[in-house]
Amino acid sequence: MPGDMAFMEKLTSLCKRRGFIYQSSEIYGGIGGFWDYGPLGVELKRNIKEAWWHDMVTNPPIGPDGREVEMVGLDCAIIMNPRVWEASGHVAGFSDLMSSCRACKKLVRADQLGAMLEESEWYQSVAELCRRGPVGVAELRRWAETRGRKLAPNLGIVREPGLIPARLEGTTGSRQVHSVRELLEVLTGELDSKPGAGLPCPYCGGELTEPRPFNLMFRTTVGAVEDPANTAYLRPETAQGIFVNFKNVLDTTRVKVPFGIAQIGKAFRNEINPRNYTFRSREFEQMEIEFFCRPEQSMAWYEFWRKVRYEWYVGLGLKSEKLRLRDQTPQELAHYSRACADIEYLFPFSDEFQELEGVAHRGNFDLTQHAKASSKDLTYFDDEAWERDKDKFPPEQHKEVKNREPYRFLPTVIEPSAGVDRSALAFLCEAYCEDQAPDENGVMQPRVVLKLHPRLAPIKVAVFPLVKREGMPEVAEAIYRDVRRYLPAFYDEKGAIGRRYRRQDEAGTPYCVTVDGQTLVDGTVTIRDRDTLQQIRIDKAHVLSWLGEKLGK
Numbered sequence: 001m002p003g004d005m006a007f008m009e010k011l012t013s014l015c016k017r018r019g020f021i022y023q024s025s026e027i028y029g030g031i032g033g034f035w036d037y038g039p040l041g042v043e044l045k046r047n048i049k050e051a052w053w054h055d056m057v058t059n060p061p062i063g064p065d066g067r068e069v070e071m072v073g074l075d076c077a078i079i080m081n082p083r084v085w086e087a088s089g090h091v092a093g094f095s096d097l098m099s100s101c102r103a104c105k106k107l108v109r110a111d112q113l114g115a116m117l118e119e120s121e122w123y124q125s126v127a128e129l130c131r132r133g134p135v136g137v138a139e140l141r142r143w144a145e146t147r148g149r150k151l152a153p154n155l156g157i158v159r160e161p162g163l164i165p166a167r168l169e170g171t172t173g174s175r176q177v178h179s180v181r182e183l184l185e186v187l188t189g190e191l192d193s194k195p196g197a198g199l200p201c202p203y204c205g206g207e208l209t210e211p212r213p214f215n216l217m218f219r220t221t222v223g224a225v226e227d228p229a230n231t232a233y234l235r236p237e238t239a240q241g242i243f244v245n246f247k248n249v250l251d252t253t254r255v256k257v258p259f260g261i262a263q264i265g266k267a268f269r270n271e272i273n274p275r276n277y278t279f280r281s282r283e284f285e286q287m288e289i290e291f292f293c294r295p296e297q298s299m300a301w302y303e304f305w306r307k308v309r310y311e312w313y314v315g316l317g318l319k320s321e322k323l324r325l326r327d328q329t330p331q332e333l334a335h336y337s338r339a340c341a342d343i344e345y346l347f348p349f350s351d352e353f354q355e356l357e358g359v360a361h362r363g364n365f366d367l368t369q370h371a372k373a374s375s376k377d378l379t380y381f382d383d384e385a386w387e388r389d390k391d392k393f394p395p396e397q398h399k400e401v402k403n404r405e406p407y408r409f410l411p412t413v414i415e416p417s418a419g420v421d422r423s424a425l426a427f428l429c430e431a432y433c434e435d436q437a438p439d440e441n442g443v444m445q446p447r448v449v450l451k452l453h454p455r456l457a458p459i460k461v462a463v464f465p466l467v468k469r470e471g472m473p474e475v476a477e478a479i480y481r482d483v484r485r486y487l488p489a490f491y492d493e494k495g496a497i498g499r500r501y502r503r504q505d506e507a508g509t510p511y512c513v514t515v516d517g518q519t520l521v522d523g524t525v526t527i528r529d530r531d532t533l534q535q536i537r538i539d540k541a542h543v544l545s546w547l548g549e550k551l552g553k
């Protein structure tokens with residue numbers, strides 16, 4: 001069901017107006033599923049990635065074993081040996097079931113068909129008839145010959161309105177439909193056809209084919225020769241780069257199980273119906289951790305990551321009931337997975353929760369696959385456990401015992417896999433607020449404000465002279481130059497002060513420092529809080545330390 005599309009329109013318009021997000025290649029008409037981040041958007045994304053890297057890699061939490069989690073980073077190539085994707089199962093199985101429209105040829109993901117249909121213009125138009133009361137032959141015919149012809153030219157009852165009476169009787173046993181559900185039955189399938197032959201095309205009303213799998217990986221050719229042997233793929237996830245480097249990391253660092261490898265990077269999926277703004281894009285960024293642990297400790301680590309990752313979003317401002325942690329049902333789990341939880345957000349574009357991040361218990365599926373396909377030994381040897389226990393075994397058994405469990409084993413993997421772009425969108429949706437603020441004459445005016453968490457705010461502080469004279473700009477510029485050495489800051493002296501505040505509210509800037517007449521007398525400035533609108537006065541020499549304290553620097 002469509003959610004609050006008016007809200008989405010306001011948010012996308014703000015994101016464009018203030019330089020958060022642009023359509024990719026906009027001057028050429030754009031390209032579906034690709035987005036560019038403008039000057040503020042790039043800072044927001046960097047802040048999300050830096051917060052994640054800081055909180056997961058450089059300053060990780062304390063684990064269930066009471067010790068600080070061991071985590072190292074990685075940055076792999078986007079294009080890898082195509083055998084990686086054969087081993088991981090992506091070449092054979094990374095596909096969605098797709099239907100194509102026999103009339104307009106557009107592709108639709110089978111699992112999204114219902115929602116797309118409900119959002120489509122033609123369906124909403126015909127469903128509107130039903131909301132007003134029972135719909136009879138004449139009314140349906142009128143719709144088919146007017147709006148229907150324009151919006152859904154390939155719909156059965158539009159192509160052949162003469163068959164509407166038979167169609168109605170065949171479905172409802174009367175000459176009227178009473179509900180949208182009945183109406184859908186009337187519209188479904190061909191006029192002469194098997195009832196329930198599938199839903200019609202959301203674009204034109206035409207008949208859809210049976211769903212077939214469609215591989216989502218983008219292909220490219222490596223080298224000069226266009227030969228299938230040179231086919232490679234743009235990675236559809238960052239995770240596999242971690243698995244194939246597992247041995248490298250073990251051999252070149254001092255990490256010991258349990259430990260994690262983290263990576264942030266671009267991923268590409270040829271999504272069939274990129275939609276809902278940046279939510280489902282064809283190029284996006286992921287933040288993924290593969291956490292390697294002993295099998296018998298894996299459920300404790302799974303529970304740990306599930307909680308840590310959920311709380312990470314709450315700590316950065318997704319505080320409302322729109323964020324939830326949902327455990328997947330046994331039917332939803334992949335065959336190798338013991339448990340999986342989705343961190344979901346109720347985006348305004350839908351009335352269903354949508355995935356922000358998945359935390360999956362993956363068993364040792366990935367390492368097993370890569371060990372088989374590469375013929376490399378990817379087992380882990382726990383030398384500490386062996387040193388501790390070896391005297392329990394007679395020396396002639398050492399060679400055999402040390403090379404089996406629990407001393408040598410394939411670690412179990414817990415995978416928290418998040419999307420940067422989906423997180424950015426959720427943070428923007430949650431932060432967007434409309435309230436009232438006084439203008440320069442003290443009259444309350446509506447304002448739009450992004451109440452972003454200060455860690456995520458692209459600009460932390462803006463510095464203004466109240467007016468562009470009497471030496472105020474010089475004082476303000478000196479403060480700005482001082483502050484910007486440590487914090488992303490912005491200087492603005494143009495236009496009315498109220499307008500300048502408003503611009504910063506829309507950019508999500510938590511604090512504005514203003515130099516006014518009193519500054520010239522006693523050296524104090526005002527600091528305005530974006531959310532409470534309260535202003536305090538402090539000595540201009542203390543601005544930096546005050547901000548540092550507030551922003552936790």
Ligand code: ATP
Pocket residue numbers: 237269271278279280281282283284285286355356357358417418419420421422423
């Ligand atoms: P969905 O079911 O929504 O397609 P998924 O389950 O295929 O998502 P994963 O393969 O688990 O997603 O990818 C991990 C994370 O990567 C997702 O939680 C999401 O944040 C992000 N992600 C996946 N696909 C996209 C996309 N097309 N656009 C933006 N982010 C994406």
